[in-house]
Amino acid sequence: MTASPEHTLTEAVLRPVRGHHAFEACVEQLATTIRLGIYPLGSALPSERELAARLNVSRATLREAMAALRQAGLVETTRGRGGGTVVTLKPRTPSARAAARTSPERRRDWLDLLDFRRIVEPGAAHLAARAGLGDAQRRQLEAAHEAVARARKPAQHRQADSRFHLTLATLTGSPRVVESVTSVQSTLHEMLLAIPVLDANMAHSDRQHAALVRAVLTGKADRARIVMEEHCDDTAALLRGLVG
């Protein structure tokens, strides 16, 4: 099958304009936000009206999504002033389960993710290192890094790791970079839940994070990218075995 270049291009470019219904997208995005620990256990989500505005969705649609999250046990809701919706989901501990239950399509998507990640996250590190960071931003990065290093339990470590990578992305100041890294971390989180975590892995990862923070804070952009590439490669090596 020798597809014409024309055909290859158009096939690649004409993609679905949107995946699923609005309320499903809301459920997915909110669930991801919670699972990644951006809203940790016990924290309050913004009010329905504000969330609806942020997600650019009607309140009715958002409420359907909230009902789903409530039913799934991720959040609880109380009424009245001072009320609202609170996260009740405890971070899950990674474990080797369901790894075999992945469809071929999903596996392809996962492998694609690893390639894409190796472009975007090192690129983000490079950009963040080149951009002059303010004091507040430097502290923000250090705090996110310390949170990862401090985390003992795998579940907490996993969430802190996501937050660290997202924090780095926000330091670039580029909405497109943030969106890409968010998307990457979301799927990556899903993958990492399917492999057991060794203390050695966590320690190795923390060393790379430390080197990364050093490079970014000292403005060594090329160095930051290389460290992040190695970090991605090491994680990818673990995961490729999983989806092999």
Next chain:
Amino acid sequence: MTASPEHTLTEAVLRPVRGHHAFEACVEQLATTIRLGIYPLGSALPSERELAARLNVSRATLREAMAALRQAGLVETTRGRGGGTVVTLKPRTPSARAAARTSPERRRDWLDLLDFRRIVEPGAAHLAARAGLGDAQRRQLEAAHEAVARARKPAQHRQADSRFHLTLATLTGSPRVVESVTSVQSTLHEMLLAIPVLDANMAHSDRQHAALVRAVLTGKADRARIVMEEHCDDTAALLRGLVG
């Protein structure tokens, strides 16, 4: 205003689940596809039923979009077997107009694009060079490159350039990379229409393309990335003056 790290993160992560209505998204995507020259003047679009399936949209919605394209003069439609929709839009010649009419928000988005592009396209070049390319793929890349070099008129050159960059992206085999580059080229095309084109710019660009193709075909991944970075930087320098 010292936003807490929490707030910064959530603000960055909670993004609209989807921009606009389905039919607007279709119009935008199809118009972009046509303007980028993926469907050149005189070529036939796929049938309505196939397009609807590709864009994951009902035929009714797709037809609304087609009606808009027809009214805008981008395409013409005929009925019956052998009929269909044909591109009638002549590629536009870049010219310095409307550059001042851009809103501050748009300017910010454009500057963001240049940052994002400098990550994604060099990353794509790197990945394509690392991946072993088949003979058909090598020919595809060379053909796309020759088409750019051969183009004399600025309008044709612009379209061929977009196709070249998109072709390179498809060679990575990564759907996420293709999507990112498509999105980048779409906005970039819009920007480039607002600046006049000099023959010197075109010649310089062609030399960089040639070096890029050489590096990719010989598997020199690092070299390919560096060349692409320079290519992006040079274009960005032109454009930053525009939106300054």
Next chain:
DNA sequence: GCCCAATGGTCTGAGTTCATACCAATTTTA
């Protein structure tokens, strides 16, 4: 020349999403 196939054009009823009110519960504040 006739029939079939492929295409755009039209219609309909159901499901989703939306904006906009208004109601109910609860805390803060005067």
Next chain:
DNA sequence: TAAAATTGGTATGAACTCAGACCATTGGGC
């Protein structure tokens, strides 16, 4: 303690989107 403010809960009608069927037009195959 009463009023105000903020939150979730509910209702309604319009607009959008969908799947599916059917019609109209045209060109190709027999």
